[in-house]
Every structure is written in C-alpha cells, then in structure tokens.
Amino acid sequence: MVTGESVDTGPTQPDVAVVGGGPIGWAIAWRCATRGLRVVVHDPAPGSGASQVAAGMLAPVAEAYFGERELTGLLTESASRWPGFAAELTEATGVDIGYRTEGTLMVGLTADDLAEARRLWAYQQGLGLPVTPLRPSQLREREPALAPRVRGGALAATDHQVDPRRLVPALRLAAERAGAVLVAEPVRRLSEITAGVTVVAAGCGAAALTGLPVRPVKGQVLRLRAPDGAPPGFRHVIRGYADGEHVYLVPREGGEVVVGATVEERSDLEVSAGAVLRLLRAAVDLLPEIAEYDLVETTAGLRPGTPDNAPILGPLPGHPGVLVAAGHHRHGIVLTPVTADLITDLVTGGGGPEPLLAPFRPDRFDDLPGGVGVTATSSTFQPVTEVDTWN
Numbered sequence: 001m002v003t004g005e006s007v008d009t010g011p012t013q014p015d016v017a018v019v020g021g022g023p024i025g026w027a028i029a030w031r032c033a034t035r036g037l038r039v040v041v042h043d044p045a046p047g048s049g050a051s052q053v054a055a056g057m058l059a060p061v062a063e064a065y066f067g068e069r070e071l072t073g074l075l076t077e078s079a080s081r082w083p084g085f086a087a088e089l090t091e092a093t094g095v096d097i098g099y100r101t102e103g104t105l106m107v108g109l110t111a112d113d114l115a116e117a118r119r120l121w122a123y124q125q126g127l128g129l130p131v132t133p134l135r136p137s138q139l140r141e142r143e144p145a146l147a148p149r150v151r152g153g154a155l156a157a158t159d160h161q162v163d164p165r166r167l168v169p170a171l172r173l174a175a176e177r178a179g180a181v182l183v184a185e186p187v188r189r190l191s192e193i194t195a196g197v198t199v200v201a202a203g204c205g206a207a208a209l210t211g212l213p214v215r216p217v218k219g220q221v222l223r224l225r226a227p228d229g230a231p232p233g234f235r236h237v238i239r240g241y242a243d244g245e246h247v248y249l250v251p252r253e254g255g256e257v258v259v260g261a262t263v264e265e266r267s268d269l270e271v272s273a274g275a276v277l278r279l280l281r282a283a284v285d286l287l288p289e290i291a292e293y294d295l296v297e298t299t300a301g302l303r304p305g306t307p308d309n310a311p312i313l314g315p316l317p318g319h320p321g322v323l324v325a326a327g328h329h330r331h332g333i334v335l336t337p338v339t340a341d342l343i344t345d346l347v348t349g350g351g352g353p354e355p356l357l358a359p360f361r362p363d364r365f366d367d368l369p370g371g372v373g374v375t376a377t378s379s380t381f382q383p384v385t386e387v388d389t390w391n
C-alpha cells in the first residue's frame with residue numbers, strides 16, 4: 001500500500017505520522033484523519049511553538065511584498081479557503097476560534113511614513129489586490145480612535161484575523177475527534193518513525209530533522225487589555241508605519257489587543273526593554289487610547305524562516321515516504337488551510353500534480369551556496385492508496 005523505507009505492516013502502525021503539533025501539524029492530522037487514515041501526531045508540547053505568540057492576521061494583501069509573487073499567490077489562495085475552513089472547524093468542535101472579518105486598515109503617521117506605505121500599496125494594487133486608499137476623514141469614520149496625526153491610509157477589506165490560541169486547540173480537538181492520536185514525545189530522528197507516510201510539520205524543529213534551511217526568526221509581541229473588561233476601542237486590524245517603525249495592533253472580541261512585532265535574526269526568547277518601548281511608542285502614536293490599557297503579557301516566539309520567506313512543501317528528496325510542511329515563517333496561520341489540503345492530497349495521492357505546490361518544493365534550495373539544501377535524489381514519494389479506519 002505505501003511508501004517509506006521502514007514500513008511495518010503490523011496492525012497498530014499508523015498510515016500517517018505527523019511530527020509537530022502546531023497549527024500546520026494538527027490541520028494536516030485533521031484532514032488526513034477525516035479521510036479515514038490512521039494518524040499519529042508526535043509532539044512533547046503541542047501548540048507551544050510560534051503559534052502561541054502569533055497575532056493571527058490573515059493578511060495576504062497587507063503582506064504582499066516586492067519580489068514575493070508566488071508566495072502572495074499561495075497566501076491569497078489560502079485566505080480564500082479560510083471562511084470555509086473556519087466554518088468547518090467550528091462545526092466540528094463548537095469552538096469559537098475568534099475568526100473576524102472587519103478587515104485591515106493600513107496607515108501612515110508622517111508624510112514619510114505615508115510615502116513608504118503608498119509605494120507598497122501601489123505595488124499591491126498592481127497585482128490586482130483589493131487595496132482601497134482612504135482620505136484621513138474616511139479613515140476616522142471607520143476608526144475614530146486613530147490619532148489625529150495619522151496622515152492617511154488604505155483599507156484591505158479581505159485581510160481578516162483569527163486567534164491562534166483558540167485555533168490550535170480547536171484543530172487538535174477536531175483531529176482527535178476524527179481519530180488522530182497524540183504521542184507526547186519529541187522525534188529526534190526520522191528513522192525512529194514507522195508509518196506509511198511521515199509529515200515533518202515541526203516549525204523550527206524541521207531543520208534538525210531534515211537538513212533543510214529553516215531558521216528561527218525571533219519576534220517580540222505585547223498583549224494589552226482594555227480597562228474594565230471592555231472591548232478594544234477599535235475593530236479593524238491596524239497596521240502602520242509610525243516614524244519609520246512598523247507596528248500592528250490586532251483587537252480581539254474579549255478586550256485583548258496584540259501589538260507586534262520585532263523581526264530579529266536570533267533564537268533566544270528574551271523580551272527586551274528596548275523592543276517593548278519601540279512597539280508601545282509606535283502603537284500609541286497610531287492609537288493614543290491604548291496608553292490607558294493594561295500591559296498583560298510580553299512574549300517572544302520563533303518564526304520558522306526560510307531563505308526566500310516561503311514555506312517548504314512536498315516530498316523530502318532522498319527520504320522515501322517523507323513529506324515536509326514547514327518553514328511557514330510569518331504566514332503559518334494564514335497558510336494553514338491550503339497547506340493542510342495540499343499535503344493531505346499528496347498523502348492520499350488525490351488531485352494529481354498540483355501546480356500550486358511547484359514553487360515551494362523542498363529541493364529548491366539544493367543550489368544554495370554552502371550546500372544548505374538536502375542531498376537531492378529523485379523523489380520516490382508514493383501516496384497512501386488504500387485507506388483503513390483507526391478507531
């Protein structure tokens with residue numbers, strides 16, 4: 001029936017072993033289990049990776065950057081799957097995952113900030129993405145709490161948000177209800193696993209398991225709370241430039257506001273006074289009222305970054321039966337639905353060759369200087385072609 005080198009045909013062997021219980025791993029486990037596959041998820045601390053810190057912006061438009069066209073295409077595709085994905089997950093679990101569709105306001109504080117923002121908006125509009133410039137009066141009609149100094153902005157109406165701290169437990173619940181089983185231990189080597197197919201979805205942990213160039217990119221984040229249990233005084237996600245600092249503010253139903261984030265090439269989880277100062281100053285410059293909010297949490301997380309900022313999706317060269325779904329960098333939450341669907345199709349052999357996956361194959365790094373890519377051999381990945389149920 002299947003795939004890997006060390007296939008044990010015993011009755012308890014899973015069809016699919018997923019390494020990593022973050023949003024990517026649990027979503028793949030859920031999708032595979034609902035197709036009737038026997039799924040095991042290996043993770044000593046599920047949900048403790050980057051998703052624990054992430055803001056949960058679903059922002060293919062605001063995050064469409066110069067030189068990342070293929071990634072923008074994948075982000076847009078995944079964002080278009082989010083409404084159905086969220087509805088299905090809520091129906092499967094009854095969990096409110098904090099999915100909100102008010103849209104995102106992108107703003108500039110000073111004339112220089114606005115000039116920089118406009119350059120990006122023009123690029124995004126050139127790609128056909130829905131960016132609507134707004135005059136200051138129109139901005140304030142939408143969000144009266146914005147500082148009077150804010151010079152201008154634009155609306156990305158289709159950029160939404162979800163709460164990752166609700167999403168990951170919901171995905172786990174859905175996967176477990178569909179029959180997936182957690183093994184709460186780390187995987188140190190892929191050869192430890194006996195399963196039809198192994199999916200490496202271990203975020204930053206994917207590098208040690210696969211040799212692929214996934215590196216930690218530190219992000220510091222603050223969590224604030226509006227006083228007296230009130231909801232935040234604004235409803236859109238606000239992303240802006242404030243005196244050259246880039247900052248975002250994500251309001252949640254329950255009164256929380258996530259303010260982020262630094263982008264640092266380091267792998268510690270310390271929170272620095274300077275980062276808190278810069279983030280708060282930029283955030284208060286855009287929305288003065290948050291100076292009155294409680295500062296309830298300061299944290300840092302490690303984004304699983306890659307050389308081209310795009311995820312690594314597909315068969316691991318030289319390792320029959322192993323798929324990779326890692327390196328989602330700043331976009332793992334928005335990319336959860338499309339990653340789960342595409343990887344599940346690969347596992348089951350459904351859907352044929354998928355053009356969406358081609359730019360994100362693991363073997364694209366083979367030619368990097370220093371040989372950071374894995375040793376390429378022809379991919380011998382074979383899908384699971386027979387499905388048993390596992391109760």
Ligand SMILES: Cc1cc2nc3c(=O)[nH]c(=O)nc-3n(C[C@H](O)[C@H](O)[C@H](O)COP(=O)(O)OP(=O)(O)OC[C@H]3O[C@@H](n4cnc5c(N)ncnc54)[C@H](O)[C@@H]3O)c2cc1C
Nearest residue numbers: 020022024049050056057187203205219301331332333334
């Ligand atoms: C500050 C910050 C803000 C962010 N904001 C956003 C945002 O607004 N929108 C967005 O889309 N994305 C955002 N992200 C990115 C997003 O959080 C990640 O891309 C996403 O969490 C990746 O999901 P993952 O499941 O691949 O990895 P993770 O969430 O990191 O989970 C990896 C899991 O693998 C497990 N693991 C690791 N190694 C092993 C091993 N050897 N064996 C077993 N298990 C292992 C870990 O315990 C962990 O549970 C943000 C990230 C940060 C840090």
